[in-house]
Amino acid sequence: DSGVTQTPKHLITATGQRVTLRCSPRSGDLSVYWYQQSLDQGLQFLIQYYNGEERAKGNILERFSAQQFPDLHSELNLSSLELGDSALYFCATGGTDTQYFGPGTRLTVL
Amino acid sequence: EDQVTQSPEALRLQEGESSSLNCSYTVSGLRGLFWYRQDPGKGPEFLFTLYSAGEEKEKERLKATLTKKESFLHITAPKPEDSATYLCAVQGHSNSGYALNFGKGTSLLVTP
Numbered sequence: 001d002s003g004v005t006q007t008p009k010h011l012i013t014a015t016g017q018r019v020t021l022r023c024s025p026r027s028g029d030l031s032v033y034w035y036q037q038s039l040d041q042g043l044q045f046l047i048q049y050y051n052g053e054e055r056a057k058g059n060i061l062e063r064f065s066a067q068q069f070p071d072l073h074s075e076l077n078l079s080s081l082e083l084g085d086s087a088l089y090f091c092a093t094g095g096t097d098t099q100y101f102g103p104g105t106r107l108t109v110l
Numbered sequence: 111e112d113q114v115t116q117s118p119e120a121l122r123l124q125e126g127e128s129s130s131l132n133c134s135y136t137v138s139g140l141r142g143l144f145w146y147r148q149d150p151g152k153g154p155e156f157l158f159t160l161y162s163a164g165e166e167k168e169k170e171r172l173k174a175t176l177t178k179k180e181s182f183l184h185i186t187a188p189k190p191e192d193s194a195t196y197l198c199a200v201q202g203h204s205n206s207g208y209a210l211n212f213g214k215g216t217s218l219l220v221t222p
Contacts, residue, residue: 002153033209042214043154043197048207056207090153096201096208097142101153 002026004093004102012108018079023091025072029100031055031093032074034066037104038087041086049074081109112137112202114213121173122219123188130215133198143181144210146175146197154197157183214218 003026011019025092034046036059045058049068060066068074072074078085086109092099115134123129135143142161146154158167160176167174171192173184183196189205199210 002155004153031207033207035210043199043212045209045211048209049209056209058209088151092210097159098156099144099210100156101146103153104151106151 002100004100006091006102006105008105010106014110015081017081021089023074023102025093029093032068033092034076036087037088083109085109088101112161112211114211116198116199116213116216120217125189125220125222126187128186131196133181133213135200137200137202139203141203142201143176144199145183148195149195190220190222193220194217195205
């Protein structure tokens with residue numbers, strides 16, 4: 001158990017809809033990273049927050065956004081969903097030397 | 111742009127048959143090279159971070175090594191429970207925020 005929690009575990013929705021994924025970091029971790037894992041692209045970095053502020057952006061679509069709240073949990077918002085957004089979404093927390101991954105949210109867009 | 115290539119894509123070993131997984135990388139200033147293990151449908155599990163050429167780290171039957179261009183994950187006398195996908199990632203100095211750039215992984219199957 002990494003100490004990172006993610007909810008929900010599974011999400012099934014329709015094209016065009018909007019969903020919110022939640023991540024609670026390990027105690028004491030200020031950074032939250034979001035990654036997307038699909039069969040063809042592998043594990044890809046989306047965005048990072050550090051202590052409530054956006055720190056870095058990767059291959060994140062404009063339809064996606066994230067935020068980190070004062071209690072350090074983070075939410076990833078995905079809107080106008082397309083079939084190709086179906087994937088596993090992971091958050092990871094930790095310092096500069098180690099990132100601990102949560103169990104992931106499996107998103108299925110029908 | 112940072113690139114990470116892992117080989118082979120898949121590897122099948124008999125229990126006890128040692129082997130190595132390769133991770134070749136190009137990065138503008140390596141800050142760290144990471145190895146993770148991932149079981150199907152689960153989150154990646156941290157194994158090692160290596161920082162400089164010549165560094166080695168060990169954990170049970172696994173040993174990771176690093177050169178200036180590649181890293182190897184050596185698996186000695188593997189057991190069926192070592193079956194998983196092994197992911198390699200680099201963290202470069204050019205990456206603001208210390209994001210990881212992952213390879214596509216090596217899927218390892220160890221048969222009894």
